[in-house]
Amino acid sequence: MANKINAINLKDRFHKLGYKYTEQRQMVVDVLFEHPVLHLSSEDICEYFKQKNINIGQSTVYRTLILLEKMQIVRSINLDDGFTRYELLNHDEEHAHHHLICSKCGSIIDIKKDLLKDLEKQIFKDYHFKVQDHCLKFYGECDNCKDKN
């Protein structure tokens, strides 16, 4: 777990890359850590701060998320709702994990296990295309919604 990101070594990481670990950046990171299951958008985070009467400009939140992505602390994902969403990058995972998106209730289920390794080998064989990352989403009906019919 040497690679694990946490609040303890984040400051160092910022400094090593020449960035300042400001209060605002810290707070954005904190929100992400406090809600590891959610897939927060920039707007969500702004709204969260507003409700807690914390004053951080929306452009700061935007720029922080972009910075965090560059630092490989978060990954941006598109869950087809018109917002760029972010999730903490787990360094145990080599690639992006997958998402199940329920068409009925909109709930998102993360699949942490990489299910595509074999496919990527096959794609290299068939297309000589060297896969570096992937994005896999499944749309359908979740367990809860299935019962409601």
Next chain:
Amino acid sequence: MANKINAINLKDRFHKLGYKYTEQRQMVVDVLFEHPVLHLSSEDICEYFKQKNINIGQSTVYRTLILLEKMQIVRSINLDDGFTRYELLNHDEEHAHHHLICSKCGSIIDIKKDLLKDLEKQIFKDYHFKVQDHCLKFYGECDNCKDKN
């Protein structure tokens, strides 16, 4: 091939659904049929008309694409370039096909074969999630770009 969409039965399809088969809609469909390999955006199509001195409003193109999607003639896809792109829906394919996206040159390769059937069965077993459709993109280096190093 009873299901195959073509210019011959398109008019009927519009009429059966209560839509008018206008010249503009016809031309949008024609552009899509003429470029089955490309993944045209609304803007691409508008640009194409402009270059041919064909006058069709951008909102008409937008609305036509949305209508064609509703009619299951096209599918909208997101290739992460900020544009909604469209491709003809092949009714031989049960699900969306996959895309290889080269990070170097931006070229897009379609994979028509459904590689996810087994995974979807497994997802139903593990998560009780009934997959209806999917979206799979691979990012990496295409055959051409690999040689250039």
Next chain:
DNA sequence: AGCAGTATTGCATTTCAATTTCATTATACT
């Protein structure tokens, strides 16, 4: 500790794809 240089912040503004409005025009059915 105080200073200087630089990075960051946040308000306001801009960008741009996408969508909507509404008066005009075209289509399909009788």
Next chain:
DNA sequence: AGTATAATGAAATTGAAATGCAATACTGCT
């Protein structure tokens, strides 16, 4: 052909994302 209805397109609007810039805060240096 006439009529009801749908479609068109120019222009305006929306909303997420990005940017400019003056004010502010942070860090390293003395």
